[in-house]
Amino acid sequence: MKSVSPPVRAVTAAVVCVVVALAAALAVDSRLDRHWVLRGITLVLALCCAAVLWSDERRKLRAIVGFAGILMFGLVFPITSTTWSQPPEIKFALAVADDAKAAALKEVASAVSVAQVKAATEARGGAVGSLATERNPEIRGADSYPLIIRPRKDEGRPRVCLSFEHGLDAKIRSC
Known part of the structure; x- marks a missing residue:
């Protein structure tokens, strides 16, 4: 079985990051300051990590850094900032x-x-x-x-x- 090509992985990861970022932003009450700047920066960083996965180099460290960045900036940060938005x-x-x-x-x-x-x-x-x-x-x-x-x-x-x-x-x- 052939593995998924790097561009497909990168585009899939980028789409998932955008969907998570939008869902997390919309989950917060509209009367609150939604921290758009922080959310925008984390989305840009997640997309940069997805771009790292785009390259076709076979270096394992590069793929690990890309996946870790997507995990942190694309999933963990948006979800935790949404969870902690209502003390x-x-x-x-x-x-x-x-x-x-x-x-x-x-x-x-x-x-x-x-x-x-x-x-x-x-x-x-x-x-x-x-x-x-x-x-x-x-x-x-x-x-x-x-x-x-x-x-x-x-x-x-x-x-x-x-x-x-x-x-x-x-x-x-x-x-």
């Missing part, structure tokens, strides 16, 4: 955004107000704004967007920044 504070902020949007729609408002976000955050046991400390007594992120959302009232971290673009479209990112 508890992000899930809390997503729930707050949903509650605030529902409150705005119930009031027939065209935009989510800061008061609605504060009410939704407090109803879930969290707080809006940075935690006042001796070192930094000023509370930031409590009066205008982007708001600092904390899942626990008594802890300054972890926290997430929440803003609403175009009235009802939430954007969540790390602060």
Whole structure:
């Protein structure tokens, strides 16, 4: 039985990497920062490793490096970055955004107000704004967007920044 030619291996690996990268990117909630730059760089590196497999040289080390690169940049990195994209504070902020949007729609408002976000955050046991400390007594992120959302009232971290673009479209990112 004849082995698969290097160009066929390379094209197959490249197609698999693109499919995995797209599936991993689309699996993340659209309100979150999807780390497009990081995902793009890993896809380019995976495609470069697929190009290494394109050559017809019979060096085993070159094939091992190509396969290892495709495995890491084409599968492991996209899947782990998708799996780790929703820590508890992000899930809390997503729930707050949903509650605030529902409150705005119930009031027939065209935009989510800061008061609605504060009410939704407090109803879930969290707080809006940075935690006042001796070192930094000023509370930031409590009066205008982007708001600092904390899942626990008594802890300054972890926290997430929440803003609403175009009235009802939430954007969540790390602060």
